[in-house]
Amino acid sequence: MVINLEGVPAEERRQRIGTAVEERGFVHVAHLAEEFGISRVTVRADLDSLERRGRLRRVRGGALATHRGGPPASRAGGAVESPFEEAMGAARAEKAAIGRRAARLVGPGESVILDAGTTTMAVARALVERADLRDVVVFTNGLSIALELERAIPRFTVVVTGGTLRPSQHSLVNPLGTGILDGINADTLFLGCNGVHPRRGLTNLNLPEAELKQAMLRSSARCVVVADGSKVGRVELAPICPLDQAELLVTGPSADSRSTQDCRDAGLKVEVVEVAQVAQGG
Numbered sequence: 001m002v003i004n005l006e007g008v009p010a011e012e013r014r015q016r017i018g019t020a021v022e023e024r025g026f027v028h029v030a031h032l033a034e035e036f037g038i039s040r041v042t043v044r045a046d047l048d049s050l051e052r053r054g055r056l057r058r059v060r061g062g063a064l065a066t067h068r069g070g071p072p073a074s075r076a077g078g079a080v081e082s083p084f085e086e087a088m089g090a091a092r093a094e095k096a097a098i099g100r101r102a103a104r105l106v107g108p109g110e111s112v113i114l115d116a117g118t119t120t121m122a123v124a125r126a127l128v129e130r131a132d133l134r135d136v137v138v139f140t141n142g143l144s145i146a147l148e149l150e151r152a153i154p155r156f157t158v159v160v161t162g163g164t165l166r167p168s169q170h171s172l173v174n175p176l177g178t179g180i181l182d183g184i185n186a187d188t189l190f191l192g193c194n195g196v197h198p199r200r201g202l203t204n205l206n207l208p209e210a211e212l213k214q215a216m217l218r219s220s221a222r223c224v225v226v227a228d229g230s231k232v233g234r235v236e237l238a239p240i241c242p243l244d245q246a247e248l249l250v251t252g253p254s255a256d257s258r259s260t261q262d263c264r265d266a267g268l269k270v271e272v273v274e275v276a277q278v279a280q281g282g
Contacts, residue, residue, distance in 0.1 A: 004037035014046045018055045021065050028062040094228050094252035095119045097273040099126040109135045110187045113216050116142030116171035117192030119226045128152045141172040173208040178215040189220035195234035198266040202240040210238035222247045229254030243268045
């Protein structure tokens with residue numbers, strides 16, 4: 001429903017916008033402009049004003065709440081699930097290096113499943129940059145990833161899995177999230193997660209996404225886990241699978257060396273991108 005705030009005093013309009021950000025956690029400039037019947041220029045100015053007061057934090061394309069007035073974010077083991085846009089800014093160079101390394105594992109004519117997430121987004125960008133790739137079919141449950149891959153069409157065929165939208169991650173999950181996955185046999189799955197542990201395996205912060213990741217595993221010949229170093233050694237709420245269901249972990253130099261070695265000792269092949277690659281990725 002459109003609420004026309006054109007002509008409403010600036011302070012009242014900003015109060016309404018600030019409340020929307022706090023309730024939702026993240027908002028897009030374009031969505032606010034459409035919802036409140038005002039221009040994007042006005043929205044950006046209002047968001048900038050609210051940021052100066054400490055009501056929110058501006059990010060590319062929108063704003064993040066600095067505190068929430070609505071339901072709490074997903075939690076597990078003391079961790080809080082960050083909105084996609086906020087997570088994109090964390091370990092950016094390391095994720096870019098991981099993405100480039102992972103993308104080299106794909107050849108022309110292959111089929112790929114790309115899990116939703118910020119590190120898998122780095123894989124998507126690296127795949128698009130590879131001009132040698134042709135006739136690649138990519139399945140994804142990430143709306144942001146699908147849009148990123150659109151630049152590679154017609155070299156790539158991009159298939160969105162369908163399902164129910166999780167707004168904070170722009171990901172599609174059950175109900176109705178596994179129908180397409182149940183009918184395919186992909187060459188490679190690039191899987192993201194919140195925890196990689198030698199004994200507890202791969203885990204995630206929320207149950208709906210963990211369930212879809214399990215369906216992706218069943219639909220692929222090999223699984224490559226892409227996770228920045230902060231995820232290695234951690235255990236979160238929702239189990240995905242034991243380590244032996246993954247062929248390779250590609251991570252970064254911020255990973256704890258003892259935890260990395262423990263994963264190797266447990267039978268998982270681990271590649272750590274080099275510091276020089278991280279610096280190049282910045």
